[in-house]
Amino acid sequence: MDQTLPGILRAAAQRYGDRPAYVEDGETLSHADVLEHVRTIARGYLAHGLQPGERVCLWGPNSIDWALAALAITYAGGVVVPINSRYTAHEAADLIERTAARLVLVADGFLGRSQIADLRAAGELGSVAAVIDLADVRDLPGASVSPAYVEARADAVSRDDVADILFTSGTTGRSKGAMSAHRQTIGVADAWAELGGVTSDDRYLVVNPFFHSFGYKIGIVVGLLTGATLYPLPTFDLEVTMRLVERERITVLPGAPTIYQSLLGAPGRAERDLTSLRLAVTGAAVVPVVLIERMRAELGIDQVVTAFGMTEAVVATMCRPDDPADLVATTCGRAIPGMEARIADNGELLLRGEYVMLGYLDDEAATAEAIDADGWLHTGDVGTLDASGNLTITDRLKDMYISGGFNVYPAEVEQALARLDGVADAAVIGVPDERMGEVGKAFVVRAADTTLTEDDVIAFCKQRLANFKVPRHVEFTDALPRNLSGKVLKTQLRSS
Structure with a gap:
């Protein structure tokens, strides 16, 4: 198997030809x-001056154009940098600046916003040669670049070149860009597809966002490797999802537990024929046993499996179909081929193997802190392994919580x-939520002589943060509990 994205794209075209891809x-x-x-799109990038190894940011929801734009980036020798489609322009501009992106592709108008105008108003984009609407990406002028030159660029891509940089956040709240080589992005997708038995006969509804590794690598790249037909869904909508599953006879539907909980509780679901579903892969939060049982019994999904992954390793463990x-x-399954897991003396889950990231972009100190001298990635999660190697996550060393399948880092919200x-002090924790798994709760100390309200706090956060990061609850308090070194005692907040 070729281990570059241009290589597997060419192989898919040759192997599957006229079979539907999207x-x-x-x-x-x-x-x-x-x-x-x-x-054609890659020629347009080259006409804009894209050089080998330069970064291109993609800011938008799932769509055919997103997939084409991303694949063209690596075909032209560039590096894909996905940006969360719910990010504000300030958040997007920060990633564009830090990656020194040559081009920025934007789904202008998504959710009724004016992303391109907002982005230009957010600050200087010094490295950017062009900001391009994704709606225009197939029509980029590239006549000045010969087809032969594009193919030479694709030929020059190496399995060890950086293919993508996916941003996550650390305990300090500052996002970090996890870099993966082509061989890693392809290898982990191949392992996942093998365990799930995905083939060219599958019809795969991609609810997981393309800006996330589960949508990009376990969606787009899996489609290239297997020939499966992908149905990109820009936002999760219950009615649309059920209609697509029924009409298109969808067979593969991975996602966060909230997706299946919503499907099980959907009005009119009993009248829908969802029996075509055969494979569901979930994770990102604690999964109730009854949910797995109901997915099998009521949704008729033959293979329901859970997995554990993170941006720095994509997929590390996975249950098996039987x-x-x-x-x-109750577990996240066993290590996938090419990966190994162990528990450190302090209970922290450590991962090592072929799909652990190359490192964090421009941050050697953070990379050294995350990956030790023996190659073990320190996940920050506390867990156990049973005699068969099945992983159970029991706690988090970090304060991160998971809301609707997305990681939220309280330090970023606190900043x-x-x-x-009117805010003198603040701390954020995750609290249980029946639908989202967890949502944010902010403990706020008002400054003297202010009349700050819960609505004020939430409205401000909505202006500065993506929706899934916005606290759903606000509690005002006279002071935050702290230890002698000044650190907020979040264990006390969680028990209050």
């Missing part, structure tokens, strides 16, 4: 069509709150 809103592109579009429901619900007039 279906969205009545448009169908074959695998051969995808390659031709990618070649595992019993209680094992699937935003510190900018709100």
